[in-house]
Amino acid sequence: MTEQIARAPDPPLEDNGLAPEIFVDGYASVSLLNGVAKFVFFSISYDPVTQMTKRRVNMRMTASVAAVAGISEALVGMIQELKDQGALMPMQEQRN
Numbered sequence: 001m002t003e004q005i006a007r008a009p010d011p012p013l014e015d016n017g018l019a020p021e022i023f024v025d026g027y028a029s030v031s032l033l034n035g036v037a038k039f040v041f042f043s044i045s046y047d048p049v050t051q052m053t054k055r056r057v058n059m060r061m062t063a064s065v066a067a068v069a070g071i072s073e074a075l076v077g078m079i080q081e082l083k084d085q086g087a088l089m090p091m092q093e094q095r096n
Contacts, residue, residue, distance in 0.1 A: 025042060028041065028042050
């Protein structure tokens with residue numbers, strides 16, 4: 001029989017009104033070293049001088065592997081909820 005280990009409840013969450021809220025257009029990469037994941041996100045910007053669109057790094061997020069697992073679980077739940085509401089449709093398989 002496996003013994004269950006009790007987990008201490010999470011302390012209350014306090015909102016820091018100064019914490020930045022950053023919009024990203026996409027995810028570029030992730031690296032993992034010593035139990036820490038480093039994610040790089042970008043925003044799409046247009047330079048009218050060169051008339052070129054670029055992906056510009058606008059956020060780096062660093063998190064422990066445990067935090068990444070929690071984020072993954074939250075995203076899976078959110079995606080399933082969006083599918084259930086009909087707000088997100090499954091991608092169709094490409095036919096050649």
